[in-house]
Amino acid sequence: MRGIVFAIIGAFLACHTRPSSDLPPAPATKSCAGLASADSAVYEEMRVDVKPAIRVSPLLVYPQDARAMGVQGRVVVSAIIGFDGKPEPSSVQVVHRVDPDLDREAVRYVRAAVFSPACVAGRAVRVHVSIPVEFRLGGR
Numbered sequence: 171m172r173g174i175v176f177a178i179i180g181a182f183l184a185c186h187t188r189p190s191s192d193l194p195p196a197p198a199t200k201s202c203a204g205l206a207s208a209d210s211a212v213y214e215e216m217r218v219d220v221k222p223a224i225r226v227s228p229l230l231v232y233p234q235d236a237r238a239m240g241v242q243g244r245v246v247v248s249a250i251i252g253f254d255g256k257p258e259p260s261s262v263q264v265v266h267r268v269d270p271d272l273d274r275e276a277v278r279y280v281r282a283a284v285f286s287p288a289c290v291a292g293r294a295v296r297v298h299v300s301i302p303v304e305f306r307l308g309g310r
Contacts, residue, residue, distance in 0.1 A: 202289035203255065212250055212296045218288040222251045222297060226284035232305060233271035243268035245276035245303045253294040255285040265300060276303035 202220065215221055236242075246266035249257040262281050264273045280301055288297035 202292055202294045203287055205293050207253070207290065207293035207295050209290075209293075209295060212298050213288065213290060215288070215297055215299050218290050218295060218297055219292075220286075220289035222255065222285040222288045222299060224283050225255065225286050228279055228282035230279050230303065230305075231275055232307075233275055236269050236271045236305070237307065240307060241269045241272060242305050242307050243272065245272050245305070247276050247280045247301045247303060249280055249299060249301065251285050251288060251297050251299055253287055253296060255287045255294075257281055257283065257285070258296075261298075268305070272305050275305075279303055 244266070245264060245268050248261070248263055248265045250261035252258050257280055259281055262277055264277060267273050280303070287294035289295065
């Protein structure tokens with residue numbers, strides 16, 4: 171279990187700094203996609219059997235003004251990932267701000283991402299997650 175958590179965290183962070191075409195294929199996991207639970211509750215990430223992982227990673231665009239001013243940092247975005255693996259648009263919000271331009275791009279990125287669904291007892295469930303989005307200049 172601990173290895174899976176580290177693999178998911180590593181893949182999650184890698185998705186925020188490189189285009190999806192540069193990423194290795196995600197490890198095969200037993201999916202509960204298509205098996206939505208009748209339960210509409212929103213689970214916390216620590217309470218699910220299988221955590222969501224990014225399947226489709228949109229290109230993260232570094233805003234030109236922020237780049238020119240040398241602004242960098244980690245924006246943390248919170249969202250509810252639905253049964254279908256898509257973030258619920260109204261749930262996406264910044265919980266740790268860095269710069270208005272970076273914050274907007276992080277929200278756009280999360281809204282455009284597609285995740286594997288979270289699972290409880292073999293069924294897809296809605297889950298609340300916090301997603302770190304890194305903006306670094308110079309490859310650091």
